[in-house]
Amino acid sequence: MTPLAAVLLGCMAGATAVALPAVSSPRILQRTTETVRIEQLDESLLPTGDRRLIFIGDIHGCKDKLLELLDDAEYNQETDHIVAVGDIVNKGPDTLGVIDYLMSQNASSVRGNHEERIVPLAEAANITEAYDNPNSSPEAIAQALSPAQLSYLQSFPHILRIGTNLPTFRGETIVAHAGLVPGLALEAQVPDSVMNMRALDTQTLEVSNARAEAGSLENHWFVVWDEHQFWYSLTSWVRKLLGKDKAAPRATVIYGHDSRLGLQLGSYHRGLDTRCSAGGYLTALVVSDGGAKEAIVTVDCPNYEEQVAES
Numbered sequence: 001m002t003p004l005a006a007v008l009l010g011c012m013a014g015a016t017a018v019a020l021p022a023v024s025s026p027r028i029l030q031r032t033t034e035t036v037r038i039e040q041l042d043e044s045l046l047p048t049g050d051r052r053l054i055f056i057g058d059i060h061g062c063k064d065k066l067l068e069l070l071d072d073a074e075y076n077q078e079t080d081h082i083v084a085v086g087d088i089v090n091k092g093p094d095t096l097g098v099i100d101y102l103m104s105q106n107a108s109s110v111r112g113n114h115e116e117r118i119v120p121l122a123e124a125a126n127i128t129e130a131y132d133n134p135n136s137s138p139e140a141i142a143q144a145l146s147p148a149q150l151s152y153l154q155s156f157p158h159i160l161r162i163g164t165n166l167p168t169f170r171g172e173t174i175v176a177h178a179g180l181v182p183g184l185a186l187e188a189q190v191p192d193s194v195m196n197m198r199a200l201d202t203q204t205l206e207v208s209n210a211r212a213e214a215g216s217l218e219n220h221w222f223v224v225w226d227e228h229q230f231w232y233s234l235t236s237w238v239r240k241l242l243g244k245d246k247a248a249p250r251a252t253v254i255y256g257h258d259s260r261l262g263l264q265l266g267s268y269h270r271g272l273d274t275r276c277s278a279g280g281y282l283t284a285l286v287v288s289d290g291g292a293k294e295a296i297v298t299v300d301c302p303n304y305e306e307q308v309a310e311s
């Protein structure tokens with residue numbers, strides 16, 4: 001054996017032990033028995049010719065800023081398609097306005113933890129209190145939703161598969177509100193984890209919605225995710241041989257949910273929650289040129305949460 005081959009084999013053995021542990025199921029955040037809902041974006045919406053995909057971070061009821069952002073991105077409703085990463089509702093000044101606008105554009109979104117809060121409240125339809133401001137609380141929003149607005153929110157899947165042929169993203173392109181557990185088939189992902197995770201245990205792959213401890217970056221879920229995708233790409237022929245490629249596709253995840261960390265642009269992840277409702281900014285990731293090019297567009301936001309609290 002040549003020294004190089006020995007080194008490569010050594011790496012592969014290490015890769016198998018470190019990066020591809022057997023995953024039964026993530027144990028934290030599993031509060032429901034609901035199965036994960038996965039949808040595939042219609043192929044006709046993929047970026048070809050002038051057609052672009054515009055991914056937008058957590059909007060949280062900030063309709064004015066959404067419109068300003070789309071204006072800055074030169075959004076063309078004839079050719080472009082909007083994909084929100086979830087949490088379009090709550091916190092900001094005009095949740096119903098955001099829902100109406102995204103509906104009018106046939107925009108896609110995945111379900112975030114805030115939709116997960118509103119939808120069951122509205123489905124139960126047993127809120128008796130009268131609210132002056134429909135944006136003042138999740139209960140007030142749930143009560144104010146029209147049947148069409150509710151059914152739009154209900155339609156959001158937990159996971160939206162975008163496609164496998166967007167050259168700017170490595171592997172498949174997938175949207176999930178908080179994140180995905182590596183090494184686990186999409187069908188085996190747990191909805192509560194997909195909508196809430198922030199930290200992930202490197203060894204056990206358990207997830208938590210708590211933020212990774214300060215200074216311990218390795219526990220952010222997306223760092224662990226990236227490590228796994230890297231090894232997937234190095235061991236792809238082995239995985240193919242073992243028939244494992246289908247179980248856990250190599251993928252880039254576009255997500256939101258972690259406003260404290262802000263914009264994250266990594267090898268296999270794009271984190272777009274930039275704290276729009278609380279004095280941060282709102283972010284769009286614009287994919288053009290047949291999926292070969294991506295650009296970030298942002299608009300600054302006032303602190304709506306304070307304004308809503310005062311009103």
Ligand SMILES: [Mn+2]
Pocket residue numbers: 087112113114177195256257258
């Ligand atoms: Mn969230």
